Amino acid sequence: MKRLLASFLFSVLFLSLISTSYAKDNSWERVKSKGILVIGLDDAFPPMGFRKADGTLTGFDIEAAETLGKRLGIKIKWQPTAWDGVIHSLYAKKFDCIWNGMTITPERAKKVNFTKPYIMDGQVVVVRFNENKIKTFKDLKSAIIGVQKGSSAVEAVKKLPVSPQEIREYDSNPKAFLDLEAGRLDAMVVDNVAGRYYISVRPGKYKILPGFITKEPFGVAFRKEDKELLKVIQSEIDKMVADGTMAKISVKWFGEDITNPKKW
Structure with missing residues (x-):
């Protein structure tokens, strides 16, 4: 009886697994x-x-x-x-x-x-247009850098050749760009496509440093x-x-x- 019960249960489990694996998507x-x-x-x-x-x-x-x-x-x-x-x-x-x-x-x-x-796409660094002290990634040592929370910029900023003073996370890129323009940030790490768009709609406000952090x-x-x-x-x-x-x-x-x- 135990063998029959065990065999029955095994068959039910097996058929269940088969039907699940072949369930139509x-x-x-x-x-x-x-x-x-x-x-x-x-x-x-x-x-x-x-x-x-x-x-x-x-x-x-x-x-x-x-x-x-x-x-x-x-x-x-x-x-x-x-x-x-x-x-x-x-x-x-x-x-x-x-x-x-x-x-x-x-x-x-x-x-x-x-x-x-x-x-x-790729991650780039954006600074204010009139910024003269930050010309390369190495100039970001001790800088305050903004990134969008949950974006790939969070990991990309860690790949910079120098360590910033602080990394500030924002709910959205527009908020970070406003802080950059106001001088509350020294730089931003952002998607290249987003960075170039903001530069096109706010001419004379921002510029992108040479090179990509990531592709x-x-x-x-x-x-x-x-x-x-x-x-x-x-x-x-x-x-x-x-x-x-x-x-x-x-x-x-x-x-x-x-x-x-x-x-x-």
Whole structure:
């Protein structure tokens, strides 16, 4: 009797494991049936995603994702979220993916699945335009440096050749730029695309020091179990790169095509 019971329980467990392992991934069907792809973002990250004066969202990622949505026949719904908890919010199912200049790192890749890189970015140092004492990374010794909380700048600042006096974390890059302009910071470590955007909209206020601290690819992040959704989005991004759609959007926001892997 015990052997029969043990054999029965083993069979039930085995069949349960088999059915679980072969469970259908309906992530794309779920999005397709609703007709809406919900995307998480930091809505204060120019030029990737930010709000205009009237409150509407704009930016490279906004335009790229909404173009993709039209091509797939679905609507895009944007869900602003705190960046330092963005992966937690993804798994809490507040949105379907994260599309917002998210750097692909080994640590993040343990928690989410990424598309292939769609932009190659990097971390740079921004100082005030009239700053004469800080000309290279080595001049940042004893400086007060600002970074965005939860961003890859937090780790990048640790890779500088000298140790700053203090590292201040901010909820958003705009707040840090305001402190830099006001003299409360000596420098900022920030994504190259964000730094160059702020320089373009505030001419004569900031400049970028020569060189990159790191080179970092941007990817769209999905929950580990949502492989079919990732597959569909990746396929459409590939088509947008091949037919020049991504290049056109890139030139609009960055003045050049930084989406073509052949140029990286």
